[in-house]
Amino acid sequence: MTVMREFTKGLWxxxxxxxxxxxxxxxxxxxxxxxxxxxxxxxxxxxxxxSNMLISMVRSIIPKKVRIACFIVIAASLVVAVELLxxxxxxxxxxxxGIFVPLIVVNCIILGxxxxxxxxxxxxxxxxxxxxxxxxxTLSLTFLGSLREIWGNGxxxxxxxxxxxxxxxxxxxxxxxxxxxxxxxxxxxxxxxVWQARRKGRDPQxxxxxxxxxxxxxxxxxx
Amino acid sequence: xxxxxxxxxVLSALCGLSGFALSYLKMVTAPRIEEQVLTYVQGPxxxxxxxxxxNSPIADRxxxxxxxxxxxxxxxxxxxxxxxxxxxxxxxxxGGDIGVMVGFNVTDDSLxxxxxxxxxxxxxxxxxxxxxxxxxxxxxxxxxxxxxxQGGGIDGVSGxxxxxxxxxxAVNRAAQIYSRLKPEILKAWAE
Amino acid sequence: MEIFxxxxxxxxxNNIVLAQYLGNCPYLGCSKEKSVALxxxxxxxxxxxxxxxxxxxxxxxxxxxxxxxYLQTIVFxxxxxxxxxxxEMFLKKAVPPLYAALGIFLPLITTNCAVMGVAILVxxxxxxxxxxxxxxxxxxxxxTLALLLMAGIRERLDTCRLPKCMAGTPIALVMAGLxxxxxxxxxxxxx
Numbered sequence: 001m002t003v004m005r006e007f008t009k010g011l012w013x014x015x016x017x018x019x020x021x022x023x024x025x026x027x028x029x030x031x032x033x034x035x036x037x038x039x040x041x042x043x044x045x046x047x048x049x050x051s052n053m054l055i056s057m058v059r060s061i062i063p064k065k066v067r068i069a070c071f072i073v074i075a076a077s078l079v080v081a082v083e084l085l086x087x088x089x090x091x092x093x094x095x096x097x098g099i100f101v102p103l104i105v106v107n108c109i110i111l112g113x114x115x116x117x118x119x120x121x122x123x124x125x126x127x128x129x130x131x132x133x134x135x136x137x138t139l140s141l142t143f144l145g146s147l148r149e150i151w152g153n154g155x156x157x158x159x160x161x162x163x164x165x166x167x168x169x170x171x172x173x174x175x176x177x178x179x180x181x182x183x184x185x186x187x188x189x190x191x192x193x194v195w196q197a198r199r200k201g202r203d204p205q206x207x208x209x210x211x212x213x214x215x216x217x218x219x220x221x222x223x
Numbered sequence: 224x225x226x227x228x229x230x231x232x233v234l235s236a237l238c239g240l241s242g243f244a245l246s247y248l249k250m251v252t253a254p255r256i257e258e259q260v261l262t263y264v265q266g267p268x269x270x271x272x273x274x275x276x277x278n279s280p281i282a283d284r285x286x287x288x289x290x291x292x293x294x295x296x297x298x299x300x301x302x303x304x305x306x307x308x309x310x311x312x313x314x315x316x317x318g319g320d321i322g323v324m325v326g327f328n329v330t331d332d333s334l335x336x337x338x339x340x341x342x343x344x345x346x347x348x349x350x351x352x353x354x355x356x357x358x359x360x361x362x363x364x365x366x367x368x369x370x371x372x373q374g375g376g377i378d379g380v381s382g383x384x385x386x387x388x389x390x391x392x393a394v395n396r397a398a399q400i401y402s403r404l405k406p407e408i409l410k411a412w413a414e
Numbered sequence: 415m416e417i418f419x420x421x422x423x424x425x426x427x428n429n430i431v432l433a434q435y436l437g438n439c440p441y442l443g444c445s446k447e448k449s450v451a452l453x454x455x456x457x458x459x460x461x462x463x464x465x466x467x468x469x470x471x472x473x474x475x476x477x478x479x480x481x482x483x484y485l486q487t488i489v490f491x492x493x494x495x496x497x498x499x500x501x502e503m504f505l506k507k508a509v510p511p512l513y514a515a516l517g518i519f520l521p522l523i524t525t526n527c528a529v530m531g532v533a534i535l536v537x538x539x540x541x542x543x544x545x546x547x548x549x550x551x552x553x554x555x556x557x558t559l560a561l562l563l564m565a566g567i568r569e570r571l572d573t574c575r576l577p578k579c580m581a582g583t584p585i586a587l588v589m590a591g592l593x594x595x596x597x598x599x600x601x602x603x604x605x
Contacts, residue, residue, distance in 0.1 A: 021442070021583055024438040024439055024442065025435050025436055025437070025438045025439070025527050028435045028438060029434075029435035029436075058237075061233060062233060063226060063229050063230045063233060065226075065230060066230045066233065066234055068495070069234060069492075069495065070233065070234065070237055072491055072492065072495055073234070073237050073238055073241060073488070073492065074237070074241070076241075076487055076488035076491045076492065077241035077244070077245060077488055079487050079488075080245050080484060080485060080487050080488050081244075081245065081248055083484070083487065084245075084248050084249060084252045084256070084484060085248075085252065087252070087256045087259060087260075088252040088255040088256050088259060089255070089259075091256075091259040091260065091262075091263045092263055095263065095264075099531060099534055099535060099538065102486065102487040102490075102530075102534055103436075103527045103530060103531060103534075105487055105488075105491050105530070106491065106524075106525050106526070106527045106530050107527075108439060108525050111525060171595070174598070175432060175433055175435065175591075175594040175598070176591040176592070176594045176595040176598065177591070178435070178591070179587050179588065179590040179591030179594055180587070180588050180591035180592075181591075182587050183580075183583075183584045183585065183586070183587030183588035183590075183591060184584070184588070186583055186584040186587065187577075187579045187580045187584035187585075188579075190578070190579035190580075190584065191579045194578070194579065241488070242485075245484070245485065245488075249484050317601065
């Protein structure tokens, strides 16, 4: 039961990056098409699930003082594995994502989940947490990518979907479109949040905003 | 002291394990990665440069030493004889370097054609340097080439002067390398 | 002239936050006040200089000679993480005033993708040591500029009436979009 709950919380309640604003750089950078968003998301699922699993497995033998270093080594090794596998089996995707494949290692979702969850919980729960968070991240990226690709290029996963004579808004697939789109989606999430709370007759809880949600930054202080 | 020792042991064991696993993975994937790079980066451009090659230019490629580094040369053979070679060069574009595969006819040193390998230009403007209307102009002419604005014979893509100039610069650079390497190239595929 | 071109390109044309999408978390997280923005910017510039130097030497004298290029990611992140710790300890002991100014920002920097991003970018572009460090300084300045501008805007935004759902991160992102639109005007400069 709890495993199921750990899995589903990443899909809505703590959905990164739309509700917990985590991992913004890849979210903005690779979502110029639905394909890229999906590919990036899959890579993150792979790294996040395995790193959660490994860290949860070795959590009892890691000395507290060097745990951050250990997390970083584990996450970085998995990222290198993803890089190699992606080059061997999905080279066009690797080219598209470019520098953001190695940068998965500094994505605060990975270290944030390692510190906040995997280091304290069992293997099954950690895997569920990683899968859920990863899936939520993937769906969010694919959604944002679809939005930008449809409006900015008139296609979805490379297939033309808009009516004939549709003039694509080029700005959507470039940097400004990324920022504005994500901003509006976050505003939308806030609206839904307020609306939901009001329907249940409660005061709207503010969403965790900004990088406060990610504990990766604070953990060096404790170390 | 024990705690310190444990830290060192755990960390080095972790590093050792991950290093070992990764070097194994690297070994397993290495041949596939090389093949993928050639297929996806150079392959499409080569197909455009040599539409009628009977061999596989990628499989028959060779490397030649230059003053700085080396260059890979892709041959086009017909009936076992070398008819053309292609090599890749880069020029400065609008959003980064543009990689261009430049093909030469060995009989008269004219350009056989060009194919763009790597490009990060603006969609709809700079991206149009890959289109036949621009890229096709290079077939059959002799290097050095220049844009009409600079008194040459190549019409740039309107609205994308920088991208067009980048391609022209890459072609001219490739032509220099080709003329320097030509004797060696002819010797390499002579038999 | 070369140096001037690097600075124009890294600060305006290819601004690390607004055009390359790097370092967005601190860009939104540390841009509420100008003083915080300045401190963060200073810390980033400082760490980028040191880390670019170290990772460059690492790549040149360890990774390249032993054909370990595929371990780049893991080596770089470990070097940067260790470096940030050392810099923190060193500043605390040797330059207390600087530590007082930058200290609280240093731990945040390990997971700042701008630092790691610049280290990888200069490798992919194939720059020399001095050139890499210059690019590092310039990218850091670009980051600070973007952060400062944003902080200036957000300080004024506090006195504005906003729809409730837009307050905080959403409006900051939309502002970032408009800023990046403005910075797009620099594209094509310094080519």
